[in-house]
Amino acid sequence: MFNISTIFLLISIAIWNVNAIRNRDCHPDDISFANKVANSSFVVYGKPTAKTLYNDSDAMFYGTFRVDCILKGSPIDNVIQIMKAGRVDGKTYCQDLSVGRDYVIAFLKQDPLQKNNTNTFVPMDFADMPVEGNATSQLLADTCNLQQILPIRSSALINDICPVVSTHTHCTPSTMKTNFDSATTGSGSIIVPGQYHNLTDGIRSKSGTALVDVDINKASNMRSINIFLIFMAILVPLY
Secondary structure, rough: OOOOOHHHHOOOOOHHHHHHHHHHOOOOOOOOOOHHHOOOOOEEEEEEEEEEEOOOOEEEEEEEEEEEEEEOOOOOEEEEEEEEEEOOOOOOOOOOOOOOOOOOOOOOOEEEOOOOOOOOEEEOOOOOEEHHHHHHHHHHHHOOOOEEEEOOOOOOOHHOOOOOOOOOHHHOOOOEEEEEEEEOOEEEEEEEEEEEEEEEHHHHHOOOOOOOOHHHHHHHHHHHHHHHHHHHHHHHHOO
């Protein structure tokens, strides 16, 4: 008769073996977020809603993903299909896309085998990224050139559903004012950061006159006064 400690030990070994088999071909996620974004056609923020293993695989799956916001790419439907995810032959990295998890950022491209179906995607060869509170918020804020695009037919407000992105000062070099180009595709609104303008340039363009640097004028006046005092100091002893 096995005692309780032996049973727990056997259960622990079984769980460890299952995880080892599941992850044996998955490379550690060592790609930076910026590189994932730069090399992905679509970067979407949302939640996995369904996940089904392929019949001939114990690690590759297809599923449904609810898109709440598009951080890179063009407007797409708010529900998409993701094919050939998980551990896929020929790829280095694996995807999890756990159903029931909080928000996830997925790195995708349209499925080349289903060109007529614009709602079908496959993962890039990157691991998906779970949204983890302040750490992810800071990463999104520090990463430049991200977008806030609502899915087609979405009735949500951008500020309510999209995370804050690309707000770090290094994303807007030498700027004090940011202009946003806005457009609408279907009923999906787009806000794309871009065309940053210096506040001085904006004032100049509105006034139609050149702006004068006050500090330069002050320095020039001080130099004139100093020269005048030097001449006075030289001339007064001569009289």
